[in-house]
Amino acid sequence: MSTPHNWTTYTAFLRTSRASESDLKYFALHPWLAPLLSPGSPYRSVPFFSRLEKGENNTLDRFFNRVINTNDTIPHAIALVPGDEWLALRRKELFASSTSSPSSSQQNVTGEEKEQATTEQETTQKAEYDFILLTSLAPSLSGFTDTAHGGLLSALFDEAMGCCTAAFRNDDDAVQELFTVNLNVTYRRPVPLPGVYAIRVRVEKTEGRKWWLKGELVGGDGVVRTSAESLWVAARKGGL
Ligand SMILES: CCCCCCCCCCCC(=O)SCCNC(=O)CCNC(=O)[C@H](O)C(C)(C)COP(=O)(O)OP(=O)(O)OC[C@H]1O[C@@H](n2cnc3c(N)ncnc32)[C@H](O)[C@@H]1OP(=O)(O)O
Numbered sequence: 001m002s003t004p005h006n007w008t009t010y011t012a013f014l015r016t017s018r019a020s021e022s023d024l025k026y027f028a029l030h031p032w033l034a035p036l037l038s039p040g041s042p043y044r045s046v047p048f049f050s051r052l053e054k055g056e057n058n059t060l061d062r063f064f065n066r067v068i069n070t071n072d073t074i075p076h077a078i079a080l081v082p083g084d085e086w087l088a089l090r091r092k093e094l095f096a097s098s099t100s101s102p103s104s105s106q107q108n109v110t111g112e113e114k115e116q117a118t119t120e121q122e123t124t125q126k127a128e129y130d131f132i133l134l135t136s137l138a139p140s141l142s143g144f145t146d147t148a149h150g151g152l153l154s155a156l157f158d159e160a161m162g163c164c165t166a167a168f169r170n171d172d173d174a175v176q177e178l179f180t181v182n183l184n185v186t187y188r189r190p191v192p193l194p195g196v197y198a199i200r201v202r203v204e205k206t207e208g209r210k211w212w213l214k215g216e217l218v219g220g221d222g223v224v225r226t227s228a229e230s231l232w233v234a235a236r237k238g239g240l
Contacts, residue, residue: 010049010166019045019078026076027134030196032220036080036132042125043080048133049166050159051077064159068152072140079160080134081167082127090130091168094206129200131164136196148191153217157228158183160199161213165232168203176235178211189225191217197225209234 007013024045027033036043050064051074068074082090133156143149158180169175191197201215210233217226 010163010169013049014046014081014167015084017046019047023047023076023078026136027078027196030220032222033134033196033198036134036198041080042082042086042127043132044083046079046081048077048079048135049163063155068141070138070140072138074141075136075138077133077135079163080132082130083125085124086127087130087167089124090203094168094203128202130202131160131167132201133160133163133199134196135199137191137193139193142193144190146193148193148195150185150187153187153191153226154183154185154228156199156217157185157201157215157226157230160201161215161228161230161232164201164203164213165211176209176237178232178234180230181233182231183228184230185226185228187226189223191219191225195219209236 007016024037028037035041037045048064050061051069052061053065054060081087135156137148137152139146141148141152143151161180161183162178165178169178197217197219199215199217201213204212204214206212210231213230213232215228215230216224218224
């Protein structure tokens with residue numbers, strides 16, 4: 001078991017963490033991932049937060065950090081996140097017309113700001129997805145023979161989407177914790193085991209406390225094998 005983390009916020013974790021050398025070496029063996037992992041990539045490689053041990057008395061994320069954190073389930077997983085500048089632009093875009101804005105300074109983007117943002121986008125590395133989970137899936141995750149269990153794939157989408165939303169919440173907790181209220185998964189093609197896959201997700205829009213996300217799972221052949229759409233609701237201020 002690894003040492004419990006000591007980050008105070010998810011944003012601090014994203015800013016100060018780097019994926020482990022062993023995970024990076026493992027994923028670098030797969031040429032189709034090179035554009036995502038190379039120095040010119042618009043993404044930074046960080047640990048997959050849900051996999052980190054949270055402490056003996058803290059049951060947060062146990063399913064991900066213990067049950068499916070083994071050599072015969074998920075031996076390797078890392079997250080790819082866009083750079084800070086791009087995330088800041090995405091925040092502006094997502095909360096421009098929403099009442100769930102993470103901070104007042106990000107509300108109502110003016111025409112001037114939009115113009116400035118467009119110029120910034122030209123110099124800032126554009127990331128198509130807000131969060132990408134790279135994961136190896138080992139044989140013990142099977143439902144049908146040598147095929148990933150559909151429930152497991154749903155859990156992976158849910159978790160990746162949760163991490164994606166977390167990156168848009170501010171350190172001051174202006175947006176309350178978000179919960180999945182609906183997750184619609186479409187199983188298009190089987191997901192063979194063992195295998196290495198990317199789950200790429202994006203926030204489509206926000207409206208008040210509601211956030212809509214979309215995601216897709218692909219392997220080295222680029223075929224979208226599974227896709228998902230979800231609705232997340234931020235808890236009311238002052239708790240559930
Ligand atoms: C830290 C870093 C790492 C973070 C990494 C974290 C990763 C975690 C990933 C795991 C995530 C999970 O699995 S979470 C576990 C599964 N989910 C849950 O347990 C959530 C259970 N549900 C709830 O507790 C509740 O529904 C709440 C608290 C989410 C919302 O309740 P509420 O506050 O009373 O809100 P409510 O009025 O009902 O709904 C608000 C608005 O959403 C709409 N709405 C609500 N549900 C639905 C629905 N299923 N489909 C359509 N619309 C819906 C309502 O119509 C309303 O719209 P309008 O009238 O306003 O227009």
